[in-house]
Amino acid sequence: MKVLVVGAGGREHAILWKLAQSPQQPKLYCAPGNPGTETWATSVAIGTEDVAALADFAEREGIDLTIIGPEAPLLAGIVDEFEARGLRVFGPRRAAALIEGSKAFAKAVMERRGVPTAKYRDFTDADAARAYVREQGAPIVIKADGLAAGKGVIVAMTLEEAESALDTIMRENAFGDAGHKVVVEEFLTGQEATVMAFVSGETVRLMVPAQDHKPAYDGDKGPNTGGMGTYAPVPVVTPELLEEVERTIIRPVVDGLASEGTPYKGVLYTGLMLTAQGPKVIEFNARFGDPETQVVLPLLESDLLDVFASVVDGTLHLQEISWSEKAAVCVILAAEGYPASYRKGDVISGLESGDENSVIFHAGTKRTESGIVTNGGRVLGISGFGADLRSAQQNAYEAVNRVSFAGAHYRRDIADKALQPQG
Structure with a gap:
């Protein structure tokens, strides 16, 4: 094949x-x-x-x-x-991928299906958006409506930051066409989690939950990125909570898309905030998450090719999918300056140093006469595996220490939320 x-x-x-x-x-x-x-x-x-x-x-x-x-x-x-x-x-x-391509579209689908999410308004007029932000107060979340490489979301802790975000997106066109419309959302608090699912028409098969780390620096500080690391499974996402997510969020959206003439086929990524009121949707993506895939697929015990084929052929309901009880942690090695302007062209050493407990996934690399060099903001994703999260974390960071390039930046606290629960 x-x-x-x-x-x-x-x-x-x-x-x-x-x-x-x-x-x-x-x-x-x-x-x-x-x-x-x-x-x-x-x-x-x-x-x-x-x-x-x-x-x-x-x-x-x-x-x-x-x-x-x-x-x-x-x-x-x-x-x-x-x-x-x-x-x-x-x-x-x-038509179905618009669940990611337009945040306003996704919000409207959720609204029609009664799916729990942050309250919101969308705007194409910057002055109207500014007036709404002033009315709501801070903290508040400003999102470019379209695709912005994971960087079109600004969590504004003050009104000044919110108004600056609106100017950046709508007046300065920092994200091009993606920012012609903005979605302004209430600020939600809690731990984040990602639940991806294989979907084929009306059939849904959940994957192992993961938790991404969007902010650039330890302790969830700094600007949002495309993701600085992940781990799976997520202890706070209990089997009961996972069932609730499927029942109240994923199935209503899948059924809603199908009933509206846009049946879904592929991977549906649901980004969640686990609030005191229950899980609420932050975002949907129309494909595997990155870097969530680098911890979820290593835990898949079934033949991925069979799973893909069953989704395409409409036989997912007949497909048994099994998952390992082990754990995985992925640490992203980013270029100096990421997620703002960053350097390219630094030679990477240690790429042959993976072992049975880790694997090095290339993200932003390029082959040159000098060797393999950095060629993107997120350069490598290094995944470690183990019987539990602590051993997976240890194996991931041991592998990170064997790889290097000039200016390499990475978070040192990936999976700490699970190993050292806060609050």
């Missing part, structure tokens, strides 16, 4: 790493891929949003299944194009 994975980051590296373990021994391709994915897959020099060229390649090479990693091609309609050509593809169509 020939399988194409579309993407170039740590998420795609993790997907390929897991697919390479399939007893079906698929022939793997990755477009465009990175120096890490080359271990498992043949790189294809086509950009993730070049939909026609990707479909042409899949037709020409006889690709049996294509997996879409990042969100941008989903919103560009890649699944619609592949399906129109009779090609098997994993991911939601564009």
Whole structure:
């Protein structure tokens, strides 16, 4: 079987790493891929949003299944194009992917289905948004409506910060078209958690919960990033809480999309705030999370290729999916300056130092004559595994210490919330 994975980051590296373990021994391709994915897959020099060229390649090479990693091609309609050509593809169509592509769309779906989330208003007029913010007070959350690479959310602790955020997004166009509309939300408190699910029509299969660490620095300080590390499972997400999330959040949204003519197929990512009033939705994504994938897929005991095929073919309800009782922790090594402007081109050493308790996933790397160098804000995701979270954390940080590049920055407290509960 020939399988194409579309993407170039740590998420795609993790997907390929897991697919390479399939007893079906698929022939793997990755477009465009990175120096890490080359271990498992043949790189294809086509950009993730070049939909026609990707479909042409899949037709020409006889690709049996294509997996879409990042969100941008989903919103560009890649699944619609592949399906129109009779090609098997994993991911939601564009209309369903709007659950991530427009925060206002997602909020409206939740509102119609009675899904618990922060109260909100959306605006296309900056003055109206500013007036609403002043009326509500701070703290408050300002979100660019569209895709902003995980950086379009600003948690404003003061009115001044909120008004500055509105100016940055709506007047200065810091996120381009993504900021033509903003969603202004109430500020929620509690621990965050991510619950991803395989979805095929009306069938939902939950994955092991994970917890991301968005702020750049230890203790959840500093600006939001695309994610500085994750761990799984999450002790505060009990089986009872997970059942509540499925019943009150995920199933109503999946059923709602289907009833409105946009059935969902692929991975649905639900970002949650575990508030005193219960779990509430912070965001939905239309694909695997990054870096959540780097801790969730290592705990999958079933054949990932079978799971992907069952979602695409509408047989997920017949598919048994089993998960390990072990734990995983992923630490992101970021370039100096990330998430603001950051350096590229620093040589990375220690990339061959993984062992049976860890794996190094490439995210922002590039192969040059000097060796493999940094080529993005989030450079590497280093995952450690163990019988429990403490041993997984120890194995992750031991692996981190064997890798280096100039200016490398990482958080030193990934999984501490589970190991040293606060409050």
